[in-house]
Amino acid sequence: MKAAVCYSSKKFLIDEVPKPEIDKDEILVKVMACGICGSDIKKIFDDNVKKPIVLGHEIAGDVVEIGSGVKDFEVGDRVVVTHHIPCFDCQYCKHKNYSMCKQFKLTNIHPGGFSQYIKVPKENISVGTLKINNNISYEEASFSEPLACCLYSLGKINLLQKDSVVIVGLGTMGLLFNQLIRNKKAIPIGIEIDTNRVDFAKNSGFDLVFNPTKENVTEKIMDITKGVGADIVILTVVNKEILNQCIDYIRDGGGIIIFAGTDNKKGVEININTLYRREISIIGSYSSSPKHLSQALELISDKDINVKNLITHRLPLEEFGKAVELIINRKAYKVIIKPWK
Ligand SMILES: [Zn+2]
Ligand SMILES: [Zn+2]
Missing domain, CATH: 3.40.50.720 (NAD(P)-binding Rossmann-like Domain)
Incomplete structure (x- = not known):
């Protein structure tokens, strides 16, 4: 499969990488839309972030494969997937500092949303994978993650x-x-x-x-x-x-x-x-939580928040470098990467 791999702040390559193989507790999602977040841009330029890396965490797509142990999803479900999941049980979680939870920082999807497929691990399936109503597009649904970050802040x-x-x-x-x-x-x-x-x-x-x-x-x-x-x-x-x-x-x-x-x-x-x-x-206020993700998706589905007018560019994976440039030069609001043409 194809992925936009970031090797340095100046070098992005569309590499052929192995399509992730799933375990019995995991699902495979075909990425239909992934928004570029300001934090992706910061990571590209941050020397402390290990490269090469595939970024992207504002993800919407289709479930295409399901492990034998997964109950709540079917092939063909349209979903939003979030990357970090708190444990809901530790001292941080008890105080609703979900993004400070140790598990939150350890969980992740693989390899990242700027690729054609992602593997969703067990922890991320239970609370971090949400079905999308038919009345909204993948692009709109991909705003659930950034909107969740706003809701998390306002909750404080x-x-x-x-x-x-x-x-x-x-x-x-x-x-x-x-x-x-x-x-x-x-x-x-x-x-x-x-x-x-x-x-x-x-x-x-x-x-x-x-x-x-x-x-x-x-x-x-x-x-x-x-x-x-x-x-x-x-x-x-x-x-x-x-x-x-x-x-x-x-x-x-x-x-x-x-x-x-x-x-x-x-x-x-x-x-x-x-x-x-x-x-x-x-x-x-850093990141968000699955609770806020589902509130965000609901607000978008109910059209309480209009996200469509914030999308200024829709680009294929191949133009990831151009997308980054547009954002750095403040020529874009939300850029949506579409890994399938
Ligand atoms: Zn983000
Ligand atoms: Zn926790």
Whole structure:
């Protein structure tokens, strides 16, 4: 079978690799759509990630082979498959820090979604493989994983109706957050420095979007919140300036969700006294859980969240390198890789 193998940040090859062989407790899924995630791009450039590697974890496809011990699936089922599964039993899981669970980090599909087939191990079948309703496409279903990450974050805060939530960075994740927050009857406020992205966000129904290179964002947010400040800030992009700027417009007692990593080598300075005196919480949110995956798939199936308009490119495996370039150059929102033409 074919797979997009990443050898280094500059070298991707479409290699012929062995089609995975399944055990009695496993299933084989033919990948029909796999979205490229920002974290895939980070892994490509991260020297700590061992190469060669086949990435891809936003996967939807067809069950094509079933081990003799698998009960709940049939050949022909359309499914979403997630890569990491927590144990639901350890100290981390008891506290709902599912993505910190040791098992979570050990489980994975093989070899990765940017290939024609994946093997789904036993742990991933029981809770991490979900059947897709016929009313949605593979592409739409592949958004379950990124949407689950957003739901996982929002599960960490106490969001009330009419709360103001600032979303910094309006890529795919920022625009998914916008819809989720609107659905909760809270008020999303977007911040984005790229003028094209500001326009795209506004055209896709995001009313309050500001560009900090052109407007005084703190003043705008203070106006909207009648001088109180934003209840929550979600950082889908993080650096020292962004973090310190949000201290200016968050309300006392508010929470900052760190939803993305930053350059590993650079620390981020922040005034601890400000956090202490103003009771500002900083909340890390990494990945998601199977519980959030099924909620996400339901929201997409029920059309409560529109993901279709976020797909800007559909490319075959052969154009994986081009896809990466489009994302790095901010020319794309969601790129879907389709391993079968
Ligand atoms: Zn992802
Ligand atoms: Zn656990």
